[in-house]
Amino acid sequence: MSFLVNPYMVTAGGGADGLLTFSGRNAVDGNGSGQTESYDLTSWTTENSIPKKLNGCNGNGTPTDALLCGGYNDTDTTNYSDLAYSFDGTNWSSEASLNTGVRGNFGGGTSSSGLSFAGESSGTSYSSATEVFDSTSWSAGTAYSDTIRYGNGGGKTSEDQIGFCGNDSGSLTGASYRWDNVSWTSSGTVPYGNRNIGGDSNEDCSKALTAGGYTNDSYSATLDDTTWTQE
Numbered sequence: 001m002s003f004l005v006n007p008y009m010v011t012a013g014g015g016a017d018g019l020l021t022f023s024g025r026n027a028v029d030g031n032g033s034g035q036t037e038s039y040d041l042t043s044w045t046t047e048n049s050i051p052k053k054l055n056g057c058n059g060n061g062t063p064t065d066a067l068l069c070g071g072y073n074d075t076d077t078t079n080y081s082d083l084a085y086s087f088d089g090t091n092w093s094s095e096a097s098l099n100t101g102v103r104g105n106f107g108g109g110t111s112s113s114g115l116s117f118a119g120e121s122s123g124t125s126y127s128s129a130t131e132v133f134d135s136t137s138w139s140a141g142t143a144y145s146d147t148i149r150y151g152n153g154g155g156k157t158s159e160d161q162i163g164f165c166g167n168d169s170g171s172l173t174g175a176s177y178r179w180d181n182v183s184w185t186s187s188g189t190v191p192y193g194n195r196n197i198g199g200d201s202n203e204d205c206s207k208a209l210t211a212g213g214y215t216n217d218s219y220s221a222t223l224d225d226t227t228w229t230q231e
Contacts (some may be wrong), residue, residue: 001170001185008120010026015224018038018039018040018041018063019038019063020036020037020038020039020047020061020062020087021035021036021037021038021039022034022035022036022037022050022059022087022194023035023036023050023053023054023055023057023059023068023071024055026053026057027053028038031053031055031072031074032049032052032053032054032055032056032071032072032073032074033053033054033055034049034051034052034053034054035049035050035166036048036049036050037094038196041114045085047087047090048090048091048092048094048220049092049222050068050085050126050160051085051094052073052075052081052083052085053074053075054071054073054074054081054083054086054215055071055072055103056070056071056072056083056103056104057069057070057071057072057081057103058070058071058105058106058107058108058116058119058226059108059122060107060108060109060110060114060154060155060156061087061108061109061110061111061156062087062156063089063109064087064089065086065088065089065110065112066086066110067084067085067086067087067088067108067109067110067111067114067133067197068084068085068086068087068092068093068108069083069085069098069102069105069107069108069116069133070082070083070084070102070103070105070116070119071083071102071103071105072103072138073101074110076152078101078122079103080100080101080103080120080121080122081101081102081103081158082097082098082099082100082101082102083097083098083116084096084097084098084133084138086110088111089204091176093111094103094189095111095133096107096133096136096137096138097138098116098131098140099131099138099140100121100122100129100131101121101122102116102120102121102127102129103119103120103149104119104120104149104150104167105117105118105119105120105127105149106119106144106151106153106161106163106166107161108119108156108159108205109133109155109156109157110156110157110195111135112134112135112231113133113134113135113156113157113158113159114132114157115130115131115132115133115141115155115157115158115161116130116131116133116138116160116181117130117131117141117144117161117163117179118130118144118146118147118149118151118163118166119148119149120149121154124177125149125169126147126148126149126167126168126169127148128130128143128145128146128147128148128154129143129144130142130143130144130184132158133158134158141149141179142182142183142184143184144177144184145175145177145184145185145186146166146173146175146177147168147169148163148167148168148169148173148175149166149167149195150166150167150195150196151160151163151164151165151166151167151173151195151197151199152164152165152166152197152199152210153199153201153208154197154199154200154201154202154205155201155203155204155205155224156203157204158181159179159180159181160178160179160181160203160204160205161178161179161205162176162177162178162179162187162201162205162208162223163176163177163179163191163197164176164177164187164199164205164208164210164223164228165193165195165197165210165213166194166195167195168193170196171193172193172194172195172215173193174189174190174191174192174193174194174228175189175190176188176189176190176208176228178205178224179205186207186226187223187225188223188225188226188227188228189228190210190221190228191221191228191229191230192216192219192221192230193215193216194213194214194215194216194219195213195214195215196213196215197210197211197212197213197214198210198211198212198213199211201223206223206224206225207222207224207225208222208223209221209222209223211217
């Protein structure tokens with residue numbers, strides 16, 4: 001798996017040889033977390049923490065090269081974070097900030113390539129904005145095909161990403177769209193609407209999985225190119 005994400009609770013990046021989990025909601029303090037742990041398919045190991053405690057952010061990548069962006073910043077009264085951090089297998093480093101603070105967003109990537117899209121931006125309940133990361137800065141990309149927050153997706157570079165489900169202007173949706181480095185196109189519809197879900201995809205986002213979530217917590221569905229099937 002390239003990653004699993006629940007934007008409200010935890011963000012993770014992984015690969016065939018392991019998994020990285022980071023940020024999320026701290027159940028004890030009731031706010032964001034900088035906790036980072038790696039999994040080698042046998043056991044979990046505590047890694048160095050993220051410099052800022054965040055939740056409601058998104059991220060992606062591998063256990064040795066991951067990118068986190070956006071989220072709730074508990075030390076900022078606006079609660080919309082424009083921060084981005086990359087992980088090299090040992091430490092988290094600050095990357096160029098997003099152009100707009102966002103939380104409940106989709107995306108992530110690696111230290112050299114990534115994407116942040118949709119979510120909730122300051123002053124706007126739901127966003128469709130897309131920002132592309134090229135290892136140096138973030139630039140505006142074609143807007144996501146829906147104004148939405150608290151969904152999920154897959155893909156770990158700026159060339160291939162997918163988003164699905166979420167809270168769509170006050171209601172739940174199963175809509176899914178795929179990014180090809182230029183624009184967004186429909187990738188079918190999940191058989192049920194949900195938000196704050198787990199999700200994953202293969203490298204080119206032609207296959208994906210969504211499971212769990214805040215509302216339909218026992219539901220799961222898989223994507224085969226443009227067809228979603230409930231499991």
